[in-house]
Amino acid sequence: MKIERVIISGGGTGGHIFPALAIANEIGKRNPDAKILFVGALGRMEMEKVPAAGYQIIGLPVMGFPRKPGLKMFTFFVRLIKSASMARKIVKDFKPQVAIGVGGYASGPLLRAASAKGIPTLIQEQNSYAGITNKLLSKKVNTICVAYDRMERYFPSDKITITGNPVRENLLQSKSNKKEALEFFGLTENDKVILVVGGSLGARSINNTVLNSVKEIGKSGVQLIWQTGAIYYDRIQKELENSKPENLQIHQFISRMDLAYSVAGVVISRAGAGTISELCLVGKPSVLVPSPNVAEDHQTKNAMALVEKDAALMIKDDEIEGRLIREAVQLINDEKKCKVLSEKIQKLAKPDATKDIVDEVEKILH
């Protein structure tokens, strides 16, 4: 059955937004006339990234559940009620055949409103640990697409399908565009490249370690592409105004991750689920530094799924100082080890995740 009208909802961070965009693109490819509407959270990253990718988005005033009791709790409930009413109106006006939730605050009210109207719903959980919104929604939805085993700990087992995480399509071609990547980043072909990424928002501890290692980087003989995250960028630029080595380039956000991966010999990264899926797909030797600030330490679990198979290296967040850059440089100069890591990580890739998810969407259409 053709998909004609679909709502995709969720966001908050790149980890939810990029899978949503990959799903939208696949739906559009199969159904060129499909009307696709995104519903996100006002003020969050999706309100910028989704229109930039050419899709329409409506923002709900939802916010995260406050950690401490107080006035914020009141604001939370007021906004939730407003969002629920907006979500009902959006569903009523747009009349989707199906609603897809990718995690993040906005998908809660929207998918609830859709399922209350009898519209089929599907959620996609990127992590080895279920987010709160998806856990709450799991009882109502028709299908739950996951990327890890043993998710029946969180969700009804009869609704689960293992598909893997969608990744942007241009990453699938990333092996063939090294020349374009060298030009794009203004790099030389002679020296190897380490890519440092801190997830879609940047990682404070990784940034501090890189900052403290600039002298070592200057002498390392490798080129470094460093993504700081938007909130840390200005401070770092200022701090390195007079001391930035030539072989270090600083970016607040990398829009062409396909090119960044294609030129990188080694990747230093947080262990967000989306990034992990991408690293598997592009087969990059990686040094993972899981964020200690996420629910149930799920990034360590994401990383361990690779480390246990000797497919990546991991350094704990509180052990990176003095080690991270040194070990990444050692790794990039150890071609044999890089080759083994690259082969092993590629075996864990799920290149058909997006297609498999859209197949599931087609199955639940009325």
Ligand SMILES: CC(=O)N[C@H]1[C@@H](OP(=O)(O)OP(=O)(O)OC[C@H]2O[C@@H](n3ccc(=O)[nH]c3=O)[C@H](O)[C@@H]2O)O[C@H](CO)[C@@H](O)[C@@H]1O
């Ligand atoms: C701090 C936090 O809450 N992190 C969570 C968030 O991570 P985060 O938003 O960092 O998500 P992921 O690591 O899953 O994905 C990041 C995405 O951003 C892209 N990217 C990143 C940097 C950049 O400069 N350019 C760019 O395009 C990556 O290629 C990737 O597609 O969602 C993930 C998926 O639910 C979770 O596993 C993470 O624990």
